[in-house]
Amino acid sequence: MTESYDIAVIGAGPAGANAALSAAKHGFRVLLLDEQPAPGGQVWRAKSAAILSAPATPESRAGKALRAAVRDSDVHHQGNTRVWQIERQSAGWDVHTLTDGQTAKVMAKALILSPGAREFVQPIPGWTTPGVIGLAGATALFKRDLLLPGNRTVVSGTGPLVFFVASEIRRLGGQVAAVVTPNTRRDWLGVLPAMRGRPDLLARGALWVADLMLAGVPLLWGHSVTAAQGQGSVSGVSVRKLDRNWEPIGGERGIEADSLCLGHGLIPNVEAAQLAGLPLHLRPELGGWVPEVGADGRTQIDNLFLCGDGAGIRGAAAAEIQGKMAGLNAARHLGADTAGAIAELQQSYARAARFGLAMTKLSQPRSGLSSLTTPDTVVCRCESLKQSDILAEVASGAGSTNAVKSGLRAGMGPCGGKYCQTAIARMIAAAHDRPEGDIPPPTPRPPLRPVPASALAGDFDYNDLPIPKPAPL
Amino acid sequence: MIRLVPDQSQQIRRAAEVEFTFDGMPVRAHVGDTIAVALMRAGHLHLRDAPQDDAPRGAFCCMGLCQECVVRIDGGLVESCCEAVRDGLVVQSLKVSAP
Ligand SMILES: Cc1cc2nc3c(=O)[nH]c(=O)nc-3n(C[C@H](O)[C@H](O)[C@H](O)COP(=O)(O)OP(=O)(O)OC[C@H]3O[C@@H](n4cnc5c(N)ncnc54)[C@H](O)[C@@H]3O)c2cc1C
Ligand code: FES
Numbered sequence: 001m002t003e004s005y006d007i008a009v010i011g012a013g014p015a016g017a018n019a020a021l022s023a024a025k026h027g028f029r030v031l032l033l034d035e036q037p038a039p040g041g042q043v044w045r046a047k048s049a050a051i052l053s054a055p056a057t058p059e060s061r062a063g064k065a066l067r068a069a070v071r072d073s074d075v076h077h078q079g080n081t082r083v084w085q086i087e088r089q090s091a092g093w094d095v096h097t098l099t100d101g102q103t104a105k106v107m108a109k110a111l112i113l114s115p116g117a118r119e120f121v122q123p124i125p126g127w128t129t130p131g132v133i134g135l136a137g138a139t140a141l142f143k144r145d146l147l148l149p150g151n152r153t154v155v156s157g158t159g160p161l162v163f164f165v166a167s168e169i170r171r172l173g174g175q176v177a178a179v180v181t182p183n184t185r186r187d188w189l190g191v192l193p194a195m196r197g198r199p200d201l202l203a204r205g206a207l208w209v210a211d212l213m214l215a216g217v218p219l220l221w222g223h224s225v226t227a228a229q230g231q232g233s234v235s236g237v238s239v240r241k242l243d244r245n246w247e248p249i250g251g252e253r254g255i256e257a258d259s260l261c262l263g264h265g266l267i268p269n270v271e272a273a274q275l276a277g278l279p280l281h282l283r284p285e286l287g288g289w290v291p292e293v294g295a296d297g298r299t300q301i302d303n304l305f306l307c308g309d310g311a312g313i314r315g316a317a318a319a320e321i322q323g324k325m326a327g328l329n330a331a332r333h334l335g336a337d338t339a340g341a342i343a344e345l346q347q348s349y350a351r352a353a354r355f356g357l358a359m360t361k362l363s364q365p366r367s368g369l370s371s372l373t374t375p376d377t378v379v380c381r382c383e384s385l386k387q388s389d390i391l392a393e394v395a396s397g398a399g400s401t402n403a404v405k406s407g408l409r410a411g412m413g414p415c416g417g418k419y420c421q422t423a424i425a426r427m428i429a430a431a432h433d434r435p436e437g438d439i440p441p442p443t444p445r446p447p448l449r450p451v452p453a454s455a456l457a458g459d460f461d462y463n464d465l466p467i468p469k470p471a472p473l
Numbered sequence: 474m475i476r477l478v479p480d481q482s483q484q485i486r487r488a489a490e491v492e493f494t495f496d497g498m499p500v501r502a503h504v505g506d507t508i509a510v511a512l513m514r515a516g517h518l519h520l521r522d523a524p525q526d527d528a529p530r531g532a533f534c535c536m537g538l539c540q541e542c543v544v545r546i547d548g549g550l551v552e553s554c555c556e557a558v559r560d561g562l563v564v565q566s567l568k569v570s571a572p
Contacts, residue, residue, distance in 0.1 A: 207477050
C-alpha cells in the first residue's frame with residue numbers, strides 16, 4: 001500500500017526540519033525524509049551510537065534542540081532513507097525511497113526539497129591517496145564520530161570551514177601541521193562588514209585563529225596545497241603561493257603530514273530540483289548552478305518548494321528561516337492562512353543570508369583554481385579518468401557535460417558525478433573558450449543517491465551496487 | 474601553554490568495544506562505530522584499488538556519496554562509512570591483493 005501525506009520534505013537539515021515543523025503546526029500530515037539516522041543535516045549532524053557522552057558544542061546543542069523539536073511534534077520523521085526518485089503526478093508527487101534495502105513509494109500533495117549542499121574539491125595530484133578527505137567531510141567525522149583524520153593533518157581550503165576544521169582537530173586532541181588557505185587576510189577584511197550582523201560567529205572565528213596562532217600552527221594565507229604525496233597513505237603535501245586569481249606562483253615547499261583535509265567550497269544539490277523540472281541558473285555567488293526559486297521558497301510549480309543550501313549557499317541560519325517560510329508556503333498552498341507569518345520572517349532571512357553570502361564569497365572560485373589540476377591528475381575518481389583523458393574527449397568535439405559523460409563514462413560511475421562534474425564543466429568551458437554559464441550540469445537521471453541497481457527492480461542485493469570491479473590479478 | 478581551544482579528547486566516553494577482522498587482521502571498534510571509522514582509527518586507510526590503474530583508495534567524503542570506501546561483507550558490497558560494525562564481522566577490502 002502506498003502511504004499518503006499532505007507534505008513530504010526531502011532533507012532533515014536546518015531547512016527541511018524547520019519546514020516540516022512549520023507546516024505540521026498547521027495540522028498537516030508531514031513526512032520528513034533523510035538518509036541520516038537523525039535530523040540535523042550537515043551542520044548539526046548527530047553523534048553516532050558509539051559516543052556515550054562528550055562535551056557540548058554550539059553545533060551539538062543546536063542539533064539536540066532540533067531533534068527534540070521534531071520528536072515532540074506531529075512530524076513523521078523517517079531516517080536512514082534515501083530518496084532516489086521523485087515524479088510529478090496530477091494530484092501531487094510520488095517520492096521513491098530506499099530504507100534498509102527496501103524500496104517504497106509515498107505520495108504527497110506538496111513536496112519540499114531541502115537537500116542541502118555537497119562540497120567541491122578541485123582535483124590536485126594525489127588527492128585520491130587514502131588519508132586525503134574532504135574538508136566538509138571531515139566535519140562529519142568530528143560531529144558524528146569525534147574521530148581525527150590522522151595524527152598530523154594539513155587543513156586546506158577556502159572560507160571559514162578551514163578554520164573550523166583546524167580548531168576541531170585541536171579540540172579533539174590532534175595536531176594541525178598547517179592551515180593552508182587560498183584566501184588572504186585582505187579577503188577576510190573585505191567580508192568583515194557583512195559579518196558585523198553576527199558578532200557571535202565573528203568572535204568564534206577570531207578565537208579559532210588566535211588559538212592556532214598561539215599554538216604556533218603555520219597559517220599560510222594566499223596559499224594552496226598543490227599535491228599530496230604517498231602511496232598507500234599520505235606522507236606529506238606540497239604547497240605553493242597563489243596570486244590574486246589563485247594561479248600558483250613561486251616555488252613549492254613540502255609539509256610533513258599523514259592526512260589532508262581538502263575542500264574548495266560548497267555546491268547546492270540541485271538534482272532533485274532538476275528532476276522536478278525547475279530551470280537552473282549559474283550564480284557563482286550562490287555556489288554555482290541553482291534552481292529558480294523565490295526567497296520565500298516558492299517555485300514556478302505551485303506544489304513544489306525549495307529551501308536551504310540547495311537553493312544557494314547561504315548557511316545554516318538562513319536555511320533555518322527559509323525552511324520555515326517554505327513550510328508555511330506549503331501549508332498556505334494547502335489552505336492554511338500563513339501569509340502574515342511568512343511576511344514576518346522576510347527581514348530576518350535577509351539578514352542571515354547577508355552573512356551567509358559573505359562566507360560563500362570567500363569560496364567563489366577564481367580563474368587560477370582549475371590550474372591546480374595537472375594533465376595526470378585523476379578528475380573522475382570512479383572511473384580513474386585523468387584530466388588528459390577528459391581534455392582529449394573535449395578536443396574531439398565533446399562540448400557539454402552530457403557529451404563527456406556518454407563518451408567517457410565520466411560522471412556515470414557509482415558517485416553519479418557528484419565529485420567531478422563541476423571541474424569537468426569548467427574544463428569544457430575553458431577548452432571551447434565559452435562562458436561557464438553555457439555548460440550546465442548533465443541531464444539528471446535517477447537515482448538521486450547511490451542505490452543498488454537491483455533495489456530499483458525491488459529485489460535488493462548489495463552485490464549489485466554499481467561499483468566498478470577491481471582489475472583482475 | 475595557553476590554549477584558547479581546550480583539548481577535550483579525554484572527556485569523550487565511548488561505547489563498549491567489539492572486534493572484527495579486516496582482510497584477516499583483528500580490528501577493535503566501539504559498538505555503533507561505522508566500519509570506516511573503526512578502520513581509520515586503526516590506521517587501515519587503504520580500502521580498495523581503483524579501476525584502471527589499481528591505485529590505492531580510501532574513504533573520502535565520509536558520508537555515503539563518493540563510494541570510495543566500499544568494502545565487502547558477507548559476500549556483498551557496502552559503503553563502510555555508513556555501515557555499523559558488529560562483533561565478529563568479517564570485512565574484506567577490494568584491494569587487488571585482498572585475501
Ligand atoms: C559536508 C558538509 C559539512 C558542513 N559543515 C558545516 C559546519 O560545520 N558549519 C556550518 O556552518 N556549515 C556547514 N556546512 C554548510 C551547510 O550546508 C549549511 O550550513 C546547512 O547545513 C544547510 O542546511 P540545509 O538544511 O539547507 O542542508 P543540510 O544541512 O545539508 O541538510 C540536507 C539533508 O538532506 C539530506 N539529503 C539530501 N538529499 C537526500 C536524498 N536524496 N535522500 C535522503 N536524504 C537526502 C542530507 O542527508 C542532509 O541531511 C556543511 C556543508 C557540508 C556539505
Ligand atoms: S567515504 Fe564516501 S561513500 Fe563512504
